[in-house]
Amino acid sequence: MIVAEQKPFEEIKGLIAEANKVLVVGCGTCVTVCFAGGEKEAGILATSLRMATKIAGQPKDVTHLTVQRQCEWEYIDPLAESIGESDIVLSLGCGVGVQALAERFPQAVVVPGLNTTFMGLPTEQGVWEERCAACGSCILGLTGGICPIARCAKQLLNGPCGGSQGGKCEIGKDTLCAWQLIYDRLQAQNRLHMLLEIQPAKDWSTSRDGGPRRITREDLRLAAEAAE
Amino acid sequence: MDTSTNGFHSGSRLERILRGGHFAVTAELGPPQNADPEVIRKKAQLLRGIVDAVNITDNQTAIVRMSSIGAAVLALQEGLEPIAQMTCRDRNRLAMQSDLLGAYALGLRNLLCLTGDHQSFGNHPTAKNVHDLDSMQLIQMVVGLRDAHKFQCGDEVKGQEPRFFVGAAANPFGDPFQWRPLRLAKKVKAGANFIQTQLIYNVPRFAEFMELVRKDGTHKDVYLLAGIGPLKSPGMAKYMRDEVPGLDVPNEFVDRMTAAADGIDKEDKKGRNAAWRAEGIKIAIELVQQVRQIEGVSGVHLMAIEWEEAVKPIVEGSGLLPRPEVPAPVAA
Numbered sequence: 001m002i003v004a005e006q007k008p009f010e011e012i013k014g015l016i017a018e019a020n021k022v023l024v025v026g027c028g029t030c031v032t033v034c035f036a037g038g039e040k041e042a043g044i045l046a047t048s049l050r051m052a053t054k055i056a057g058q059p060k061d062v063t064h065l066t067v068q069r070q071c072e073w074e075y076i077d078p079l080a081e082s083i084g085e086s087d088i089v090l091s092l093g094c095g096v097g098v099q100a101l102a103e104r105f106p107q108a109v110v111v112p113g114l115n116t117t118f119m120g121l122p123t124e125q126g127v128w129e130e131r132c133a134a135c136g137s138c139i140l141g142l143t144g145g146i147c148p149i150a151r152c153a154k155q156l157l158n159g160p161c162g163g164s165q166g167g168k169c170e171i172g173k174d175t176l177c178a179w180q181l182i183y184d185r186l187q188a189q190n191r192l193h194m195l196l197e198i199q200p201a202k203d204w205s206t207s208r209d210g211g212p213r214r215i216t217r218e219d220l221r222l223a224a225e226a227a228e
Numbered sequence: 229m230d231t232s233t234n235g236f237h238s239g240s241r242l243e244r245i246l247r248g249g250h251f252a253v254t255a256e257l258g259p260p261q262n263a264d265p266e267v268i269r270k271k272a273q274l275l276r277g278i279v280d281a282v283n284i285t286d287n288q289t290a291i292v293r294m295s296s297i298g299a300a301v302l303a304l305q306e307g308l309e310p311i312a313q314m315t316c317r318d319r320n321r322l323a324m325q326s327d328l329l330g331a332y333a334l335g336l337r338n339l340l341c342l343t344g345d346h347q348s349f350g351n352h353p354t355a356k357n358v359h360d361l362d363s364m365q366l367i368q369m370v371v372g373l374r375d376a377h378k379f380q381c382g383d384e385v386k387g388q389e390p391r392f393f394v395g396a397a398a399n400p401f402g403d404p405f406q407w408r409p410l411r412l413a414k415k416v417k418a419g420a421n422f423i424q425t426q427l428i429y430n431v432p433r434f435a436e437f438m439e440l441v442r443k444d445g446t447h448k449d450v451y452l453l454a455g456i457g458p459l460k461s462p463g464m465a466k467y468m469r470d471e472v473p474g475l476d477v478p479n480e481f482v483d484r485m486t487a488a489a490d491g492i493d494k495e496d497k498k499g500r501n502a503a504w505r506a507e508g509i510k511i512a513i514e515l516v517q518q519v520r521q522i523e524g525v526s527g528v529h530l531m532a533i534e535w536e537e538a539v540k541p542i543v544e545g546s547g548l549l550p551r552p553e554v555p556a557p558v559a560a
Binding site for chain 2: 155
């Protein structure tokens with residue numbers, strides 16, 4: 001899932017400072033399961049903003065609603081009326097959701113209430129960790145199912161570097177060394193020989209380095225669009 | 229093999245020393261955090277004639293310093309043989325290759341290929357890191373430029389190719405321990421000609437590492453220089469023992485450094501410093517002599533960080549002066 005966390009309250013207050021009517025839009029998918037921008041968080045944030053602006057002597061009209069998915073037109077199109085009535089839209093979607101709202105409603109001022117952080121999973125209750133960097137060319141088959149692009153601080157393909165000690169990365173004791181994990185996994189599977197091969201320089205053109213990415217599936221496109 | 233270098237990879241003095249079977253001595257020279265060439269010239273005076281080649285670090289510990297290549301050219305002008313260093317942290321493959329062309333054109337002949345410390349250690353922790361290539365792939369690229377006359381993309385180098393004697397680093401004390409000799413072998417397979425290790429204080433552990441290296445026969449395909457560094461104070465010894473990832477400093481050395489200033493008044497800072505430094509140099513000499521006995525060790529790499537004055541007494545005390553003269557290769 002996409003993991004995000006709410007921006008500091010002071011920063012959010014700054015983002016909406018100029019507006020009187022604020023619409024907080026939550027999202028019912030990834031950011032709901034990581035407790036950052038779902039129905040509950042949208043409600044709490046709207047209430048907090050109402051209270052804070054009232055205490056500050058400049059009460060704002062803050063309302064909130066949540067859609068199932070902020071990243072698809074069909075889910076956000078019904079927001080047209082509510083968005084049209086507000087001065088500013090505070091999106092609690094991930095960066096994709098914020099941009100979907102901005103793209104679909106070009107007149108609306110849309111600002112982000114979250115910092116979208118990574119693609120990952122909860123490793124325990126209250127802890128999320130990054131797992132995928134969307135490099136566009138998956139090598140997990142070579143690395144025991146552990147991604148060094150997302151999880152090694154130096155994105156090494158032939159690790160570990162000299163800073164790996166006691167299973168930890170040189171950047172800090174809270175960070176596991178991805179290459180120690182890869183080594184342990186492949187050793188346990190009797191596949192350590194895989195690491196003896198030198199992995200060649202990576203083709204980063206499938207990653208963000210190649211420019212914004214796009215996938216086109218002709219088999220799925222509608223006839224009218226395909227004919228454009 | 230390219231005939232213009234008479235069978236040598238680059239014909240550098242370091243390569244000639246090692247190929248000649250001499251026990252090599254290299255040292256480290258850290259460029260300044262400013263643009264003053266005099267800093268390099270002064271440090272060069274301390275090392276000239278004392279060591280065979282001098283590593284010029286590349287933004288070491290992710291702190292911005294005069295570029296390795298720029299400082300290496302200054303060192304070359306002062307009569308030293310530089311080993312330029314290049315990390316994968318700050319440059320992509322385009323920048324790396326263009327710098328290598330420039331470095332060769334300016335007369336540099338040795339290159340040490342490194343991953344680079346993470347930028348969070350340095351003075352620009354908010355920087356974006358590059359790591360387009362890793363150190364293994366950097367070695368392959370430098371060797372490809374030299375031996376295949378090809379850029380990383382496969383295009384031919386038309387005209388003079390950059391020819392470096394290629395080095396890589398190894399940390400015998402990094403984890404997983406069993407993997408370290410195999411990773412070293414991978415670097416040799418990638419084309420590394422010489423290896424300089426991380427600082428060694430735990431000699432028995434290093435000997436174990438070398439036993440594994442010899443078991444694979446890797447020592448026959450590469451020249452391995454053992455990293456030795458003098459301790460300056462008990463504080464430094466403790467810091468290196470407890471805080472620096474990938475270093476193994478046995479308590480014995482912390483104790484010896486502490487004991488060195490026993491009996492010297494706490495107020496006599498100069499006296500205590502001198503006693504600590506003398507002990508640090510003594511320990512370094514012992515370490516040089518111990519690693520020299522280990523089969524597969526072709527030399528030592530002395531890292532006296534911001535203490536280049538210590539190099540001469542260590543080399544001298546280890547009985548490694550004068551350095552051998554090795555004639556420059558004659559073009560065939």
